[in-house]
Amino acid sequence: MKPALPRRAVAEFTATAFLLMAVVGSSIMAERLADGNAALALLANAIATGAALMALIFTFGEVSGAHMNPVVTLAEAAGGFFPWRDAPAYVAAQIAGAFAGVAAAHRMFGLPLFTPSLQVRSGPAQILSECIATFGLLMVISGCARSRPHMAAFAVSAYIVAAYWFTASTSFANPAVTLARSMTNTFSGIRVSDAVGFIAAQFAGAAAGVLFTRWQAKPNPAAAGGPAGG
Amino acid sequence: MKPALPRRAVAEFTATAFLLMAVVGSSIMAERLADGNAALALLANAIATGAALMALIFTFGEVSGAHMNPVVTLAEAAGGFFPWRDAPAYVAAQIAGAFAGVAAAHRMFGLPLFTPSLQVRSGPAQILSECIATFGLLMVISGCARSRPHMAAFAVSAYIVAAYWFTASTSFANPAVTLARSMTNTFSGIRVSDAVGFIAAQFAGAAAGVLFTRWQAKPNPAAAGGPAGG
């Protein structure tokens, strides 16, 4: 029923590439047009990213699950909803797709394929932001996956639009995205040396998110006791 | 079937915390980036809040109902749709979550956990705004709950985006949110001494909203008479 792994991995590659095109491409366009108004640029960047996520989850959700994010894949595997043996292919496809997306965005705007970012993103406020952003992402994905899977495209894209604005880091919340954004010297970039801290924070936030949602979903002991007592 | 109360209360705590992060965090980010353009800042603030609400209702709607608002909990209880004995835990969780969300937003932006707000929000125009905003919120929630519960995430978040703009108070419409926003000295804040008036107006608006929706939902006497006469 489920497509073969190569097909699903290609779906992850393609979806993640388009996601990065949206993030990086829209940041270039916004920076060029916004005349120095950073709020306007971030608004365009957030709307473009959220809209792309919605389209991509609708397009690839039934094929590969549209994870586009290593911590999502690992969290699904940890929760027993995704086979561990497929995880390496997914993660590799996501990372490769993310870099391909950055390169494509650069080419569409006449820039070199890759340019290391000089954008400083460090300090405890940034680290906390990524931790909370990723916790929230996992919380939203798991919450919807269990009760309203067909609404996940709306919930996830809405969450990311909000998180662009309510975290100090603009919410990367995705190790593949973080790695690839270290190779774009635009306002969506991140210095290579800062990427490590972001990724560590993302894993910490994701782990907390997995524990939280697992506890939230635990079968009700009282309810379970009911039938036993009956 | 329904999760145990502690789990639902934690859901209310977490959802309300994220809602406040969205409200306060996005207001800080917007103020920093908008270069003094208040309309642009409010647009970002409204979009971030509406998007967060949508994600949170999809995520927690099936767990706790995703009230995130004491007047919603009380209105549901008054209407017979929610047990009165669970209300104190809900309201406490909402208030605690709201303060936790403000603290988290401040920390993400490198600010002290709490700072009393100096933002003046008083006068009859503000009070009327909160009264109407809360009436409308209850009207939307009850209207959707009865006829299209699965669409409530869209309706409620759309309503709040609109109400940010069409009320003079930017539509707090939530006592827990109002209390917690008295502890942020950003443009989303409210002076402690003004919070009382806001909360009173919210209760008045909510009471009117409950009466209105109860009347709207009353079984049709003509229709009810039909079968009896048959």
Add this chain to the structure above:
Amino acid sequence: MKPALPRRAVAEFTATAFLLMAVVGSSIMAERLADGNAALALLANAIATGAALMALIFTFGEVSGAHMNPVVTLAEAAGGFFPWRDAPAYVAAQIAGAFAGVAAAHRMFGLPLFTPSLQVRSGPAQILSECIATFGLLMVISGCARSRPHMAAFAVSAYIVAAYWFTASTSFANPAVTLARSMTNTFSGIRVSDAVGFIAAQFAGAAAGVLFTRWQAKPNPAAAGGPAGG
């Protein structure tokens, strides 16, 4: 099954009042905050109006149909989908609600209840705009009502957001709204003497829209012939 007429008329009154609050209130807020940038003000105005429409259609769609617009009520009646004898109550409720909404918006912003508008909106470009805007509105409503009624809230609100921008008149497309907006001297207003032309254009556009959708929906003669020949 359907609620009694008074209840439906009150629903129309309330929904139209909130629609006008959204239109007029957001225009006042936007004008005050936008620092003279008319595009930003119109963007906020369009988003607030579209969001309010979505919330109101979800809230009142199952009660009264959420027409909020005399030409919609008349078009539904002309198409046989709404009883002619209920139309006067609907239209009266819509017009009264529209004025109530303007007054409420003004009060929320500390303005007099009504102020005649001085905003000039005349000339053939404006008239053509209203004609096309209303044609399109009827086309969208009828198209959705027939094939995907539960999606009408999305379709109608999206259409109005677009039409704010693609017509020179910002798409009033509603005689009740037009009358009431003649009593607000904000950027959403219209001079009383210009309202007549707008309303005439709206009726012309609506009539064309009804004819168009009726033709589009005509049973397929070839298909109809199939069973007869079988």
Add this chain to the structure above:
Amino acid sequence: MKPALPRRAVAEFTATAFLLMAVVGSSIMAERLADGNAALALLANAIATGAALMALIFTFGEVSGAHMNPVVTLAEAAGGFFPWRDAPAYVAAQIAGAFAGVAAAHRMFGLPLFTPSLQVRSGPAQILSECIATFGLLMVISGCARSRPHMAAFAVSAYIVAAYWFTASTSFANPAVTLARSMTNTFSGIRVSDAVGFIAAQFAGAAAGVLFTRWQAKPNPAAAGGPAGG
């Protein structure tokens, strides 16, 4: 069951005309109001276009499929989902509708029916942008059509909002739209001599998109082998 061809062709004509009104009309309105801020103008243009697309797909999706785009019609025919013999009428209706939409937008803003565009859009970055934009559009349409056809209105309009920002060309992705936009000397226009390159790139991207989605949708050989081996 399906409406007769003339009715469907008129639906394509009308839908494409409204799409072009949205694209061109909103670009005129935005240019007039945005006070030289190109990011704000593009944001309004993208939101208006995406919102119009959503409304039009909901309105005409069940009638004609709401292609509004020759490469979509041809891709559907190539995939066996649309009869080749209906394609000429569809394409002709789309092109005629696109020009009618430009003329209507111009008239609504008091401009001559048609004015050749002087907007230069050439070079490899632009060509690559159109190629990727059209590939992505076909990928989204086919992905949704197979698995969640009722969500296509959301996915397609969200994709276009994103693609306005993440491609250097603002994503025309539609030969009928490209031809018609050569006749508007506004910021949404394109020089006639540049339209050829855009259209060639769109066909190339669409062809790649068709091959990609066909491969993605191929029945799983392993799964197919299962029953045979059983």
